[in-house]
Amino acid sequence: MEHPQLPALLAACHWIGEQGWCPATGGNMSLRFNHEQCLVTESGRDKGSLTAQDFLLVDTASNHVPSGRIPSAETGLHTLIYRLYPQVTAILHTHSVNATVLSRVEKSEALVLQGYEMQKSLHGQRSHVSSVMIPIFENDQDIAALAGRVAAYAETTPLQYGFLVRGHGLYCWGQQVAEARRHLEGLEFLFQCELQRRLLEAP
Template sequence: MTTSQLDQLVAACHWIGAKGWAPATGGNMSVRENGEFCLLSESGKDKGTLTSGDFIRVSIADNSVASGRKPSAETGLHTLIYRLFPEAGAVLHTHTVNSTVLSRVEKGAALKLQGYEMQKTLAGQSSHLDSVSIALFDNDQDIAALAGRIESFAAVNPLRYGFLLRGHGLTCWGRDVNEARRHLEGLEFLFQCELQLRLLEAK
């Protein structure tokens, strides 16, 4: 990881904060440092004002923090993503209204998106005719148990771009900060479209 990647993550956090996508110190963001460690946002910090000093080195293998500082409560989800996807270079977790509401409205195991041109903001997507599936997991305060369920799902099902936690929000990733940020913005646009479409269809 280069210093610029951490700088880009700090800039992305400020952008997320300005959009109101991580209110009341919610959310957490990280970047892969190397094969052994990631740098994860410290717990209880306003994402709109983070500095590079607000990120903590965490062991990807076992979530340990040599500094003794307190990383985000969802540390285990970030390290899981880095273990499952060696190509993942950054992870963004937000608490937006669209993702939170859709995660409760959708009763299935995944949110299916199809017919939107903006699906092409997601890596590997080339047509609005394709179907994009965003996995949905029930929220759990036991992060180790939640990570275990997600890992079991990923062992037999494709898990790309990100996943939703019911009543909680979106966790997404990319090869680097810029791709993770593009995935976040693209998915949020798609979530807003899908939510508006369902509201109109319900009338």
């Protein structure tokens, strides 16, 4: 499937695999193809060794897959983000240890990051003094139900960079693959810092 950003997405996926952020074929990635369709990783593929043939064309409005092949089980979350935010062109979903553990350690409905210089890796952030809020949604094997909760949240509070699914992992995105990759790297660094801070400050 030809797309000008696909080589950059494949490079990002291979890099993610090297980081160990999508073990055991976990995670899923996507790219907006046009106004009506997106490319989503096929189910069960190792993200560190993806090829262009591992991305399936999916109808954004209906989640229909014209090829009849099976995309990621979480395709509905990708198509939701594309419907909500026309400026988003790439989505990365990872299962890192830091994101997974921190989403369980934090008991509230959002992780608030403040005081870190690396917050400036996120689009629009200009200072460590600001607060960055990453929503946390309860995990659910019913992806339609989970997508419904994300959509309901977004009706009142715009999702900026991504969100966590408790005990599951991180979804993040960008206006280009490069921005999505920068957001992922920045958030992973922030998650690791925050987890270390909580461990060191624990009584």
